[in-house]
Amino acid sequence: MNQQAFPATTTAPDPSARLVLPDGRDVLLPILRGTEGEPAFDITRLREQTGSITFDEGYANTGSCQSNVTYIDGEKGILRYRGYPIEQLAEHSHFVETAYLVIYGELPTRPQRARFSALLTENAHIHERMVYLFESYPRDAHPMALLGAMVNALACYYPHLATNTHFGETDNFDEAAATLISKVRTITAMAYRMSKGLPVIYPKRSLNYCENFLHMMFSDPYEHFECPPVVSRALNLILLLHADHEQNCSTSTVRMVASSGANLFASAASGVCALWGPFHGGANQAVIEMLQAIHDDKDDGTRFVAEAKVGRRRLMGFGHRIYRNYDPRAKIIGKACEELLNELGVKDPLLDIARRLESIALSDPYFVDRKLYPNVDFYSGIILRAIGIPINMFTVMFAIGRMPGWVAHWREVAFAGRPRIYRPRQIYTGPSVRDYLPVDLRE
Numbered sequence: 111m112n113q114q115a116f117p118a119t120t121t122a123p124d125p126s127a128r129l130v131l132p133d134g135r136d137v138l139l140p141i142l143r144g145t146e147g148e149p150a151f152d153i154t155r156l157r158e159q160t161g162s163i164t165f166d167e168g169y170a171n172t173g174s175c176q177s178n179v180t181y182i183d184g185e186k187g188i189l190r191y192r193g194y195p196i197e198q199l200a201e202h203s204h205f206v207e208t209a210y211l212v213i214y215g216e217l218p219t220r221p222q223r224a225r226f227s228a229l230l231t232e233n234a235h236i237h238e239r240m241v242y243l244f245e246s247y248p249r250d251a252h253p254m255a256l257l258g259a260m261v262n263a264l265a266c267y268y269p270h271l272a273t274n275t276h277f278g279e280t281d282n283f284d285e286a287a288a289t290l291i292s293k294v295r296t297i298t299a300m301a302y303r304m305s306k307g308l309p310v311i312y313p314k315r316s317l318n319y320c321e322n323f324l325h326m327m328f329s330d331p332y333e334h335f336e337c338p339p340v341v342s343r344a345l346n347l348i349l350l351l352h353a354d355h356e357q358n359c360s361t362s363t364v365r366m367v368a369s370s371g372a373n374l375f376a377s378a379a380s381g382v383c384a385l386w387g388p389f390h391g392g393a394n395q396a397v398i399e400m401l402q403a404i405h406d407d408k409d410d411g412t413r414f415v416a417e418a419k420v421g422r423r424r425l426m427g428f429g430h431r432i433y434r435n436y437d438p439r440a441k442i443i444g445k446a447c448e449e450l451l452n453e454l455g456v457k458d459p460l461l462d463i464a465r466r467l468e469s470i471a472l473s474d475p476y477f478v479d480r481k482l483y484p485n486v487d488f489y490s491g492i493i494l495r496a497i498g499i500p501i502n503m504f505t506v507m508f509a510i511g512r513m514p515g516w517v518a519h520w521r522e523v524a525f526a527g528r529p530r531i532y533r534p535r536q537i538y539t540g541p542s543v544r545d546y547l548p549v550d551l552r553e
């Protein structure tokens with residue numbers, strides 16, 4: 111091993127941190143700074159210099175990459191895509207434009223936006239033969255299982271877009287990205303219609319992204335479809351607010367898979383699987399199930415909060431690894447939720463329960479001390495419910511929204527000049543070396 115430690119007397123030149131080892135040697139760790147000044151110790155040569163690795167289970171202190179897609183300040187509750195505050199994008203932009211921004215790094219000019227929209231429209235249909243694939247799944251399959259399988263299967267039906275990347279095969283990126291973002295919407299609607307035994311509705315060229323999705327979900331094939339603007343606006347907002355969120359479980363999974371040179375569809379399918387769990391994207395389904403259970407129990411939420419405090423359950427839609435403040439997305443969604451229900455004239459008792467639960471939790475020392483606030487999933491389900499999306503599809507909606515982020519992160523990895531596979535280390539805690547025992551000698 112090449113040990114290049116510095117003698118104990120060496121003063122670390124700025125900007126480096128000095129790590130003093132148990133044997134008295136010093137190692138200098140360069141300090142990297144992000145655009146907003148956030149510091150990080152660069153340990154890329156640590157093992158080479160010291161023979162040791164770092165341990166950070168759950169990666170709460172580990173920066174796994176440098177990325178220029180999204181900035182979060184969890185203490186202050188700040189979220190920006192490519193530098194633009196989420197509040198401004200939520201007010202002025204829409205999902206397709208924001209998807210372009212997230213993927214390509216700049217807000218599109220008018221011609222760029224038109225070209226991107228046209229690519230989405232051209233790629234909205236899915237291969238007819240994929241229908242047989244849908245048919246082979248059980249009718250009651252969970253939509254996230256189907257989505258993961260179908261996104262991965264895109265590599266079979268569109269092999270020219272499923273190229274491995276580390277060897278410069280990135281020519282078809284625009285088409286592959288548009289294919290993925292456009293087709294997830296069609297796949298989702300098709301899965302829903304088939305699960306209900308309804309005829310499949312094909313996308314319409316004249317409709318925008320969200321209208322088209324709602325059309326494919328809810329149209330009657332023999333009637334003209336009229337999508338209330340307030341509904342497509344609400345859907346647009348939900349998707350836009352989910353478009354990226356830096357190194358969360360699913361996005362880091364996408365980057366991990368991409369680092370092996372895997373194609374965009376395979377990488378995105380891995381993101382779908384990672385998103386499914388209730389601690390991550392699956393929380394939006396779990397929140398509504400929790401609110402419904404509180405409603406059915408005729409509890410005011412006190413019992414749920416009490417059980418959460420003794421570790422018997424988690425208050426779903428509360429807490430976040432990064433935010434130690436109100437999740438800015440939850441603020442926007444909470445407001446949009448009230449507006450949507452008012453405009454639709456819908457009275458959802460679950461919204462009242464959610465508000466009550468929030469106020470109980472936010473005045474309870476357990477939640478206050480741990481800085482647990484509502485996250486994006488706390489109110490999003492109430493909007494999705496009002497739109498008519500079935501509960502078991504909520505996480506799929508999160509996945510549709512997150513696609514641009516996964517594409518952007520895949521692109522950062524795939525287009526990196528110098529390919530480098532992600533390969534963490536571990537601290538082995540299993541048995542030490544032992545000899546093989548023939549089966550007759552085993553107890």
Ligand code: CMC
Pocket residue numbers: 355358388389390391393418419423424425426427428429430431432480482485486487
């Ligand atoms: N309800 C009750 N207690 C909680 C909750 C919660 N929702 N979240 C965290 N805690 C407690 C936890 O038990 C721990 O307590 P203690 O210090 O006494 O052991 C403390 O708060 C710190 O929790 P943690 O597990 O270290 O926090 P984490 O950063 O590892 O977990 C989380 C983050 C989101 C997984 C967690 O807060 C959680 O399970 N929340 C509920 C599920 C949820 O809403 N997930 C959606 C996240 S936002 C959308 C997304 O990006 O996926």
